[in-house]
Amino acid sequence: METVTVDLGDRSYDILIGRDCLRGLGDLYAARGLGETAAIVTNPAVAALYLDTVQQSLSRAGVKVVVVTVPDGEQYKTLETAVQIYGDLIAAGLDRKSCIVTLGGGVVGDMGGFVAATYLRGVDFVQVPTTLEAQVDASVGGKTAVDHVLGKNMIGAFHQPKLVLIDTATLDTLPKREVRAGMAEVIKHGIIRDPGLVAFLEEHIEGAANLSLSADQINWLVAQQCRIKAGVVAADETEKGLREILNYGHTVGHALEVVTHYDYYKHGEAVCLGMLAAGYIAVQKGMWSQDAFERQNALITRLGIPKGVPDLKVDEVLARMMSDKKARDGIIRFVLPEQIGKIVPRDDVTREEIVAGIQYMQNQALG
């Protein structure tokens, strides 16, 4: 088992990564002295696969278990669903000493984490992420949230878990499209922080996307993402500075998700396209080499460039980026690579450069 410690003073905790480690959850939970009652928040699809194992493991360790099931899908990551969860917790008599265990992808993790941050002014929680996106990104860093009709993740809190347990065997049942989408965040981590990871991906990206690497390699790969993100989060927990580098590819990517109403692209697919656009902008600005840009793009091509939207309106994408919560005074802020492994924030990207970046991306995606 790999261990990554998220170093946040008295809120530090471990992320444990291994294959077939789900059944060990109860002992790990008990060893940390977490609540007598655990409320497992999950959805029907994940419950059908993994709930028994998790529930039995906790019960064996003497933990009382309550199961709260929420509908599957981003469209249910709302305050309304959170209110239903609160209702189930109150009805089950859960007090401040209880603990929430989120079992599922980023949707369940974000929403269950948000409920943990707010129920009775905050209770402990444990994340058991079962998608690649959640294992390499969403479960690390303590950002919890629900969506509002006017924007994604608009209502939330920073609330760190007490433990994250990642069983990489759960990826075996994940649709391959979800695996590839999660792999976008892996490429992103390499470009922003880790040339060694980029070199690894250059050798193994197909094996990573098909999960045909050895268990040790998959565990290492997931753990490495947790190390990278944990390092950034430890330096800047509440996104006052460094943490924004994690947004590489997300400025355009997020706008693409919005203009396609969140039902065309998986998040990671939009991020892949966003990295093509941002990389192009960096090259235009003369801050990134063509060679490094092509190395990034080769990885994205081998992963599979997500299909472009034929009638994409560049003005609409720009307008979206302008109204993003991260844009200030009409300035769209980008984080752009200088080298593989080194990235910097820039707020001097011109409209022309952005348009050219989006057009480049569009050509690649439609090509």
Ligand SMILES: NC(=O)c1ccc[n+]([C@@H]2O[C@H](COP(=O)([O-])OP(=O)(O)OC[C@H]3O[C@@H](n4cnc5c(N)ncnc54)[C@H](O)[C@@H]3O)[C@@H](O)[C@H]2O)c1
């Ligand atoms: N908090 C953060 O820092 C952070 C970071 C990145 C993303 N997010 C959030 O994460 C969410 C996206 O997460 P996601 O991509 O995991 O989507 P998701 O949670 O919707 O999961 C994708 C699908 O896979 C299914 N699934 C989950 N595990 C499975 C398994 N092992 N086998 C088979 N099917 C499985 C789910 O039921 C769902 O249908 C978004 O809401 C995003 O905002 C949060």
Ligand SMILES: [Zn+2]
């Ligand atoms: Zn992302």
